Amino acid sequence: MIFKDDKPIYRQIIDYCFNCILSGEWQTALRIPSVREMAVELAVNSHTVMKAYEYLQIHGIISPRRGMGFFLEENAKESVNTARRDEFFETTLPELFSEMKILGIGIDEITTRWHKT
Numbered sequence: 001m002i003f004k005d006d007k008p009i010y011r012q013i014i015d016y017c018f019n020c021i022l023s024g025e026w027q028t029a030l031r032i033p034s035v036r037e038m039a040v041e042l043a044v045n046s047h048t049v050m051k052a053y054e055y056l057q058i059h060g061i062i063s064p065r066r067g068m069g070f071f072l073e074e075n076a077k078e079s080v081n082t083a084r085r086d087e088f089f090e091t092t093l094p095e096l097f098s099e100m101k102i103l104g105i106g107i108d109e110i111t112t113r114w115h116k117t
Contacts, residue, residue, distance in 0.1 A: 031069050031071055
Protein backbone atom coordinates (compact mmCIF):
# COMPACT_ATOMS: atom_id res chain seq x y z
CA MET A 1 0.00 0.00 0.00
CA ILE A 2 1.29 3.45 -0.90
CA PHE A 3 0.35 6.12 1.61
CA LYS A 4 -0.59 9.64 0.57
CA ASP A 5 0.38 12.87 2.31
CA ASP A 6 -3.13 14.35 2.41
CA LYS A 7 -4.47 12.10 5.20
CA PRO A 8 -2.96 10.65 8.38
CA ILE A 9 -1.63 7.10 7.93
CA TYR A 10 -3.94 5.62 10.56
CA ARG A 11 -6.94 7.05 8.64
CA GLN A 12 -5.62 5.48 5.45
CA ILE A 13 -5.34 2.16 7.31
CA ILE A 14 -8.97 2.57 8.40
CA ASP A 15 -9.91 3.11 4.75
CA TYR A 16 -7.93 0.00 3.82
CA CYS A 17 -9.83 -1.98 6.48
CA PHE A 18 -13.11 -0.55 5.20
CA ASN A 19 -12.22 -1.77 1.70
CA CYS A 20 -11.40 -5.25 3.03
CA ILE A 21 -14.79 -5.35 4.72
CA LEU A 22 -16.83 -3.99 1.82
CA SER A 23 -15.08 -6.23 -0.72
CA GLY A 24 -15.79 -9.31 1.39
CA GLU A 25 -12.11 -10.06 1.94
CA TRP A 26 -12.81 -9.92 5.68
CA GLN A 27 -15.83 -12.01 6.65
CA THR A 28 -18.28 -11.38 9.48
CA ALA A 29 -17.46 -13.10 12.78
CA LEU A 30 -14.03 -14.22 11.52
CA ARG A 31 -10.62 -13.16 12.80
CA ILE A 32 -8.97 -10.26 11.01
CA PRO A 33 -5.19 -9.79 10.75
CA SER A 34 -3.50 -9.05 14.06
CA VAL A 35 -1.97 -5.67 14.74
CA ARG A 36 1.50 -7.12 14.10
CA GLU A 37 0.42 -8.90 10.91
CA MET A 38 -1.15 -5.72 9.56
CA ALA A 39 1.89 -3.63 10.54
CA VAL A 40 4.19 -6.01 8.66
CA GLU A 41 1.85 -6.20 5.65
CA LEU A 42 1.60 -2.41 5.38
CA ALA A 43 5.17 -1.70 6.54
CA VAL A 44 4.07 0.68 9.31
CA ASN A 45 4.55 0.98 13.05
CA SER A 46 2.28 -1.32 15.07
CA HIS A 47 1.15 1.68 17.16
CA THR A 48 -0.29 3.23 14.00
CA VAL A 49 -2.25 0.06 13.23
CA MET A 50 -3.42 -0.08 16.84
CA LYS A 51 -4.76 3.46 16.54
CA ALA A 52 -6.74 2.41 13.46
CA TYR A 53 -8.03 -0.73 15.20
CA GLU A 54 -9.07 1.35 18.23
CA TYR A 55 -11.16 3.52 15.90
CA LEU A 56 -12.77 0.41 14.38
CA GLN A 57 -13.42 -0.98 17.85
CA ILE A 58 -14.96 2.26 19.16
CA HIS A 59 -17.28 2.33 16.15
CA GLY A 60 -18.42 -1.26 16.68
CA ILE A 61 -16.82 -2.65 13.54
CA ILE A 62 -14.37 -5.02 15.23
CA SER A 63 -14.11 -6.48 18.70
CA PRO A 64 -11.25 -8.12 20.59
CA ARG A 65 -11.41 -11.65 21.95
CA ARG A 66 -8.95 -12.27 24.71
CA GLY A 67 -6.03 -14.35 23.46
CA MET A 68 -7.57 -14.75 20.01
CA GLY A 69 -7.27 -11.36 18.32
CA PHE A 70 -9.79 -9.06 16.68
CA PHE A 71 -12.96 -10.22 14.97
CA LEU A 72 -15.34 -8.55 12.56
CA GLU A 73 -18.69 -7.67 14.12
CA GLU A 74 -21.87 -8.98 12.52
CA ASN A 75 -23.07 -5.53 11.41
CA ALA A 76 -19.61 -4.38 10.27
CA LYS A 77 -20.48 -4.05 6.59
CA GLU A 78 -23.51 -1.86 7.33
CA SER A 79 -21.50 0.25 9.80
CA VAL A 80 -18.72 0.76 7.26
CA ASN A 81 -21.18 1.64 4.52
CA THR A 82 -22.81 4.24 6.79
CA ALA A 83 -19.42 5.70 7.77
CA ARG A 84 -18.33 5.89 4.12
CA ARG A 85 -21.58 7.56 3.09
CA ASP A 86 -21.28 10.09 5.93
CA GLU A 87 -17.70 10.90 4.88
CA PHE A 88 -18.81 11.27 1.27
CA PHE A 89 -21.59 13.72 2.11
CA GLU A 90 -19.59 15.66 4.72
CA THR A 91 -16.20 15.84 3.01
CA THR A 92 -16.01 14.55 -0.56
CA LEU A 93 -19.18 16.11 -1.94
CA PRO A 94 -18.50 19.65 -0.62
CA GLU A 95 -14.98 19.47 -2.11
CA LEU A 96 -16.43 18.26 -5.41
CA PHE A 97 -19.05 21.02 -5.46
CA SER A 98 -16.36 23.61 -4.76
CA GLU A 99 -14.24 22.31 -7.65
CA MET A 100 -17.30 22.22 -9.92
CA LYS A 101 -18.06 25.83 -9.09
CA ILE A 102 -14.50 26.91 -9.88
CA LEU A 103 -14.57 25.04 -13.20
CA GLY A 104 -18.08 26.14 -14.12
CA ILE A 105 -19.45 22.59 -14.22
CA GLY A 106 -23.17 22.28 -13.56
CA ILE A 107 -25.26 19.42 -12.23
CA ASP A 108 -26.74 18.85 -15.70
CA GLU A 109 -23.30 18.17 -17.15
CA ILE A 110 -22.53 15.76 -14.32
CA THR A 111 -25.85 13.98 -14.83
CA THR A 112 -25.20 13.64 -18.56
CA ARG A 113 -21.77 12.17 -17.96
CA TRP A 114 -23.13 9.88 -15.24
CA HIS A 115 -25.64 8.38 -17.67
CA LYS A 116 -22.88 7.76 -20.25
CA THR A 117 -21.01 5.42 -17.86
